[in-house]
Amino acid sequence: xxxxxxxxxxxxxxxxxxxxxxxxxxxxxxxxxxxxxxxxxxxxxxxxxxxxxxxxxxxxxxxxxxxxxxxxxxxxxxxxxxxxxxxxxxxxxxxxxxxxxxxxxxxxxxxxxxxxxxx
Numbered sequence: 001x002x003x004x005x006x007x008x009x010x011x012x013x014x015x016x017x018x019x020x021x022x023x024x025x026x027x028x029x030x031x032x033x034x035x036x037x038x039x040x041x042x043x044x045x046x047x048x049x050x051x052x053x054x055x056x057x058x059x060x061x062x063x064x065x066x067x068x069x070x071x072x073x074x075x076x077x078x079x080x081x082x083x084x085x086x087x088x089x090x091x092x093x094x095x096x097x098x099x100x101x102x103x104x105x106x107x108x109x110x111x112x113x114x115x116x117x118x119x
Contacts, residue, residue, distance in 0.1 A: 004074055010046055021048065021084045028109075031090065032093045033101075040083060040084045045083055049070070050089065080112070081116035083112070
């Protein structure tokens with residue numbers, strides 16, 4: 001049975017973990033969002049989020065984006081490669097509604113799956 005939880009072990013928690021991904025990442029990006037990835041030594045993918053106040057001023061807007069990103073990761077985690085992922089938000093993310101953001105994230109996750117299969 002596939003577990004679809006988002007436990008602590010599926011998260012990037014320390015600055016060192018984020019720094020590792022930022023050093024030499026594989027990128028999949030669009031105008032509003034970028035997903036950086038780097039292979040990890042774990043048996044599962046992990047997720048980190050970088051949602052800056054610069055692009056989303058209000059906390060409830062930042063929380064909405066983070067909640068939707070975590071939800072999409074949670075549902076797709078069993079298909080993702082064993083990488084550390086960091087989602088970086090860009091200007092214009094606030095104009096997307098929930099369904100548009102889900103579609104955009106799906107497209108970027110599929111790109112990472114294809115990149116992992118090539119390497």
